[in-house]
Amino acid sequence: MRKKIIVIGAGLAGAVCAQTLHAAGHQVVVLEKARGVGGRMSTRRISTELSGLGLVPVTFDHGAQYFRARHPEFQRRVALAQQQGLVAPWAARHGKVEGAGNLEPLTPDNTEPAARWVAVPDMPNWIRSLLNPMTVRVNTRAAALTMERSAAGELSWTVQDEQGATLETADAVVLAMPPAQAAVLCAPYQPTWANHLTQWPMDPCWTWMALTDEIKIAPSDIHRKGWASVDSVQLLDHPLAWVARNHHKPSRQLAKGKEAWVVQASPAWTTAHLDLPAAEAASAMQGLWRDLLGPAAREVTVHYQAAHRWLYARAGLPAAALPAELQQAAWVDEKLGLACCGDYLGYAHLALHAQPEAPPAALARGSRIEDAWWSGWQCAQQYLAAWGQA
Ligand SMILES: Cc1cc2nc3c(=O)[nH]c(=O)nc-3n(C[C@H](O)[C@H](O)[C@H](O)COP(=O)(O)OP(=O)(O)OC[C@H]3O[C@@H](n4cnc5c(N)ncnc54)[C@H](O)[C@@H]3O)c2cc1C
Known part of the structure; x- marks a missing residue:
C-alpha cells in the first residue's frame, strides 16, 4: 500500500531516506527549518x-x-x-x-x-538533486508531533509548527536531524530513544x-x-x-x-x-x-x-552503552511509524559493528557524511522491509 511519509530534516540522511522511499513508490514530503537544503553540507x-x-x-x-x-x-x-x-x-x-x-x-x-x-x-547540490522530484518545504520548523489512532486502529501523524498549526499529516515520520533536536520531537512517543538522544555527545x-x-x-x-x-x-x-x-x-x-x-x-x-x-x-x-x-x-x-x-x-559515541536493539544505523519503530536517522546513528553502528571497510583508525574522528548516508539509506530499507518491499 502506498504510504505518505514526512521526513523532517533535509541533510544528507533525510535526503537519501526520502529519495529511497520515493523511488519505492511512496509519497514523501520533506520539512526543513533552514532556508535551503543541505544541513551540515552547506556552502x-x-x-x-x-x-x-x-x-x-x-x-x-x-x-x-x-x-x-x-x-x-x-x-x-x-x-x-x-x-x-x-x-x-x-x-x-x-x-x-x-x-x-x-x-x-x-x-x-x-x-x-x-x-x-x-x-x-x-556542497548542497547533491542533496538538491536527490530531493528534486519531491515536495520540500524550507523555512519550516517542525515543533511537535501528534499521533492519532482511528476507530479502525490506523495510526496517523501530524506535524505542527511553533504556533500549533498543522504542517503536514502522514502515515509515518522520519526525524533526520541531530540527536538533541530529534529528542524533543520523539520524547512523548519513544522516551527511551529521547533519553539516549539527549545525552549523545x-x-x-x-x-x-x-x-x-x-x-x-x-x-x-x-x-x-x-x-x-x-x-x-x-x-x-x-x-x-x-x-x-x-x-x-x-x-x-x-x-x-x-x-x-x-x-x-x-x-x-x-x-x-x-x-x-x-x-x-x-x-x-x-x-x-x-x-x-x-x-x-x-x-x-x-x-x-x-x-x-x-x-x-x-557526533561522538554515546556515553551510556546502547541496548542491542538500538545499535542500529537507524531507529525505526515500524508499528508506530516513527524513525530516527542521521550521521550519529550511522557512526555508532559502524563503530559498534566495525566492518573491514571501517577500521578503528577511521572511526576516531567523529561522524561524517558517509555515516549520514548509511543511516538514511538503512532507515528507508527498514521501513520498506516492514511494508513488505524489501
Ligand atoms: C564544521 C563541520 C565540518 C565537517 N567536516 C566534515 C568533513 O570534512 N567530512 C565529513 O565527512 N563530514 C564532515 N562533517 C560532518 C557532516 O557534515 C555530517 O556528518 C553530515 O552532513 C550530517 O548529515 P545529517 O543529514 O545526519 O544531518 P544534518 O546535515 O545536520 O541535517 C539535519 C537537518 O535537519 C534540519 N532540522 C533540524 N531540526 C529541524 C526541525 N525541528 N524542523 C525542520 N528541520 C530541522 C536542519 O536544519 C538540517 O538541515 C562536518 C560537519 C561540520 C559542522
Missing part, C-alpha cells in the same frame, strides 16, 4: 565589491569539507553522482601541523580510501570564512614555505583544527590574486568560546590564522570575514 555564497575587479562572487563550504567513500554501496552512489556531474574528486595537497611544529605533507592513511570527494558546484565548531589578498610567503620564512601552495591543513594540539583554501576545490574558482579561506576551530577552543558574538569569534579566529601563517598573513588585507557557530558539528 555560503557572497558577492563583494573589490577595487579594480567589481563584484567578486565567492563561495565558502562552511560545514563539511569533503567526504570519503568506504562502503561499496556508497562508492557506487558516489560514482553515479560523479557521472551526473554532482560530485568531483578533490586532488588536493594536504598538510599537517602538530602543536608548534612546521607544516608537513600529510602522509596517506592506509586505512582510508585515497579519494576525497566534494559536491559540485557547492556532539562537538561544536566555530568556522571562520575569509576573502583575502593572496598570501605571499617570503622565501626567507623557511618554516612556512609549505603554506605557499598547500590546499588544506589538519592541525593537532592547536586552537585551530583545519585551514583550507576553499577556492582550490573543484568548481570554486576565484578572481586572480585573491584567496577564500575556511578555517575551523578545535572542539576545545570552540567550547571555551561558545558564547562569543559571531563578530568577536571572527576577529579572534582571524588572529589565530594570522599567527599561524606568520608575517605574510599579518600584512594581508581581509576583504570579507564571517564566523558561523555549529552547535552540533560532529
Whole structure:
C-alpha cells in the first residue's frame, strides 16, 4: 500500500531516506527549518565589491569539507553522482601541523580510501538533486508531533509548527536531524530513544570564512614555505583544527590574486568560546590564522570575514552503552511509524559493528557524511522491509 511519509530534516540522511522511499513508490514530503537544503553540507555564497575587479562572487563550504567513500554501496552512489556531474574528486595537497611544529605533507592513511570527494558546484547540490522530484518545504520548523489512532486502529501523524498549526499529516515520520533536536520531537512517543538522544555527545565548531589578498610567503620564512601552495591543513594540539583554501576545490574558482579561506576551530577552543558574538569569534579566529601563517598573513588585507557557530558539528559515541536493539544505523519503530536517522546513528553502528571497510583508525574522528548516508539509506530499507518491499 502506498504510504505518505514526512521526513523532517533535509541533510544528507533525510535526503537519501526520502529519495529511497520515493523511488519505492511512496509519497514523501520533506520539512526543513533552514532556508535551503543541505544541513551540515552547506556552502555560503557572497558577492563583494573589490577595487579594480567589481563584484567578486565567492563561495565558502562552511560545514563539511569533503567526504570519503568506504562502503561499496556508497562508492557506487558516489560514482553515479560523479557521472551526473554532482560530485568531483578533490586532488588536493594536504598538510599537517602538530602543536608548534612546521607544516608537513600529510602522509596517506592506509586505512582510508585515497579519494576525497566534494559536491559540485557547492556542497548542497547533491542533496538538491536527490530531493528534486519531491515536495520540500524550507523555512519550516517542525515543533511537535501528534499521533492519532482511528476507530479502525490506523495510526496517523501530524506535524505542527511553533504556533500549533498543522504542517503536514502522514502515515509515518522520519526525524533526520541531530540527536538533541530529534529528542524533543520523539520524547512523548519513544522516551527511551529521547533519553539516549539527549545525552549523545556532539562537538561544536566555530568556522571562520575569509576573502583575502593572496598570501605571499617570503622565501626567507623557511618554516612556512609549505603554506605557499598547500590546499588544506589538519592541525593537532592547536586552537585551530583545519585551514583550507576553499577556492582550490573543484568548481570554486576565484578572481586572480585573491584567496577564500575556511578555517575551523578545535572542539576545545570552540567550547571555551561558545558564547562569543559571531563578530568577536571572527576577529579572534582571524588572529589565530594570522599567527599561524606568520608575517605574510599579518600584512594581508581581509576583504570579507564571517564566523558561523555549529552547535552540533560532529557526533561522538554515546556515553551510556546502547541496548542491542538500538545499535542500529537507524531507529525505526515500524508499528508506530516513527524513525530516527542521521550521521550519529550511522557512526555508532559502524563503530559498534566495525566492518573491514571501517577500521578503528577511521572511526576516531567523529561522524561524517558517509555515516549520514548509511543511516538514511538503512532507515528507508527498514521501513520498506516492514511494508513488505524489501
Ligand atoms: C564544521 C563541520 C565540518 C565537517 N567536516 C566534515 C568533513 O570534512 N567530512 C565529513 O565527512 N563530514 C564532515 N562533517 C560532518 C557532516 O557534515 C555530517 O556528518 C553530515 O552532513 C550530517 O548529515 P545529517 O543529514 O545526519 O544531518 P544534518 O546535515 O545536520 O541535517 C539535519 C537537518 O535537519 C534540519 N532540522 C533540524 N531540526 C529541524 C526541525 N525541528 N524542523 C525542520 N528541520 C530541522 C536542519 O536544519 C538540517 O538541515 C562536518 C560537519 C561540520 C559542522
